[in-house]
Amino acid sequence: MTTKVSADISAVHMPGDIAGRLVDPKAYGQWDQLQQDLTWLRREMPLSVAAAEGYDPFWMVTKYNDIQEIGRQPGIFANNGARKTLIDRNFAQRAEAIEAEGGRAVNRSLLTMDAPVHMRYRLVTAAQFAPKGVKVLEEDIRGLAREAIDAMEGRDEIDFLNAVSHRFPLRVILSLLGLPRSDEDMLLAMTQRFFNPRDEELAGEQTGNSIGATANHDILHEMYDYFAAIVANRRANPTSDVASVIANSTINGELITEADAVSYYLTIATAGHDTTASSTAGAVWALAERPEEFAKVKADRSLIPSLVNEAIRWTSPVNHFMRTALADYELRGQQIRAGDWLMLSYPSANRDEDIFEAPFEFRVDRQPNPQMAFGFGAHVCLGQHLAKLEMGVFFDELFNRVEHVELAGEPKRIDSISVGGIKRLPVRYKLAG
Numbered sequence: 487m488t489t490k491v492s493a494d495i496s497a498v499h500m501p502g503d504i505a506g507r508l509v510d511p512k513a514y515g516q517w518d519q520l521q522q523d524l525t526w527l528r529r530e531m532p533l534s535v536a537a538a539e540g541y542d543p544f545w546m547v548t549k550y551n552d553i554q555e556i557g558r559q560p561g562i563f564a565n566n567g568a569r570k571t572l573i574d575r576n577f578a579q580r581a582e583a584i585e586a587e588g589g590r591a592v593n594r595s596l597l598t599m600d601a602p603v604h605m606r607y608r609l610v611t612a613a614q615f616a617p618k619g620v621k622v623l624e625e626d627i628r629g630l631a632r633e634a635i636d637a638m639e640g641r642d643e644i645d646f647l648n649a650v651s652h653r654f655p656l657r658v659i660l661s662l663l664g665l666p667r668s669d670e671d672m673l674l675a676m677t678q679r680f681f682n683p684r685d686e687e688l689a690g691e692q693t694g695n696s697i698g699a700t701a702n703h704d705i706l707h708e709m710y711d712y713f714a715a716i717v718a719n720r721r722a723n724p725t726s727d728v729a730s731v732i733a734n735s736t737i738n739g740e741l742i743t744e745a746d747a748v749s750y751y752l753t754i755a756t757a758g759h760d761t762t763a764s765s766t767a768g769a770v771w772a773l774a775e776r777p778e779e780f781a782k783v784k785a786d787r788s789l790i791p792s793l794v795n796e797a798i799r800w801t802s803p804v805n806h807f808m809r810t811a812l813a814d815y816e817l818r819g820q821q822i823r824a825g826d827w828l829m830l831s832y833p834s835a836n837r838d839e840d841i842f843e844a845p846f847e848f849r850v851d852r853q854p855n856p857q858m859a860f861g862f863g864a865h866v867c868l869g870q871h872l873a874k875l876e877m878g879v880f881f882d883e884l885f886n887r888v889e890h891v892e893l894a895g896e897p898k899r900i901d902s903i904s905v906g907g908i909k910r911l912p913v914r915y916k917l918a919g
């Protein structure tokens with residue numbers, strides 16, 4: 487049951503214009519302005535309240551150490567169902583009304599669950615997503631990386647995000663879940679509209695797919711039917727893929743329900759590709775603007791793991807997750823009250839001057855680099871080892887083929903409050919031999 491959040495918080499409020507931008511999807515497409523706001527907040531009001539029209543007030547957590555402190559205490563700071571991401575008051579009230587009538591307002595997933603249930607579900611796939619578990623996919627992943635990079639052959643300009651990096655992680659997920667390649671276009675269209683219903687370009691019909699719904703709940707229905715058929719199939723014919731592991735898992739001695747198995751697939755399918763594709767493109771964007779950093783990795787491939795880590799810090803494709811305080815708690819000298827809502831800003835933590843030397847510099851050899859783009863604590867990204875493996879293999883293959891890269895137009899970030907990242911990256915390049 488979702489815990490009700492406070493309608494008012496009597497503590498220090500940030501300026502109204504910044505609060506207004508923090509709830510505006512378009513502001514996240516304007517990355518430089520966003521970073522200016524976050525830098526100002528870290529310096530002047532590292533923990534303050536945002537009160538924006540149409541939204542319940544929330545604490546804006548901008549400092550790395552504060553996000554860690556919150557992440558260490560999942561018993562006090564809960565994900566709280568639909569409240570796990572920023573939703574407006576209307577949506578929240580509708581969700582609460584559905585729950586009050588005994589319904590399930592949101593798709594129940596790892597991200598909406600809290601202790602102790604959350605850990606039981608997370609353990610179902612812990613082995614598959616551990617470093618050893620993902621390593622077995624490496625050769626498959628290398629083939630898929632080569633195939634993605636093949637799109638660069640025979641030309642010298644490309645939208646790197648859409649033509650090269652976007653499909654690659656999606657294909658890895660298809661292979662991980664054991665889904666046919668022919669479902670790729672449909673899954674891509676569904677997840678783009680699921681994540682970006684407010685980005686006019688990505689939520690529309692640009693994929694050419696026939697699915698016309700744009701509201702989030704319609705997309706959920708379509709995805710449900712698709713994945714329910716997979717659950718039934720894997721129960722009848724179990725294989726070794728992750729879809730089978732989930733469909734045949736038991737929670738507290740009972741077979742997982744169809745709805746929970748479907749939600750599990752959905753979370754993996756949606757969480758795992760835009761994030762990784764954006765972080766990969768984010769590195770290419772940064773390298774295209776910094777030939778000296780490109781040259782360093784080209785000359786020394788042992789820098790690839792550190793390039794990957796820096797790319798993920800630099801891009802920070804997940805803009806936030808929310809937590810709800812279940813008890814009073816003092817943080818940074820301020821009194822958080824039970825019921826208060828908090829936004830954890832990963833892009834801000836990843837530019838925190840107290841943690842990162844010269845945080846606004848992109849350094850392929852940054853050491854140490856404790857980037858926090860994967861979050862922190864009980865909900866830390868389940869797919870982090872897979873994402874790093876994919877990106878490492880991809881860059882190894884890319885540096886085999888690309889001699890030079892530069893921007894060929896203006897890159898664009900996604901207008902989205904939650905999972906953002908990059909939606910366009912025009913580059914000009916020269917391939918080897």
Ligand code: HEM
Pocket residue numbers: 557596597598608659753754757758759761762765798802803804807832859860861862863864865866867868869870872873
């Ligand atoms: C660079 C790529 C990625 C980034 C930046 C990223 C980021 C995140 C973040 C910030 C969270 C929430 C952490 C928190 O609340 O503390 C998360 C959770 C999650 N991620 Fe990722 N992710 C990436 C790739 C992936 C991949 C490849 C997969 C799977 C194929 C994946 C699956 C998940 C799942 C299932 C969760 C929920 C975990 C839980 O609630 O226990 N992610 N991710």
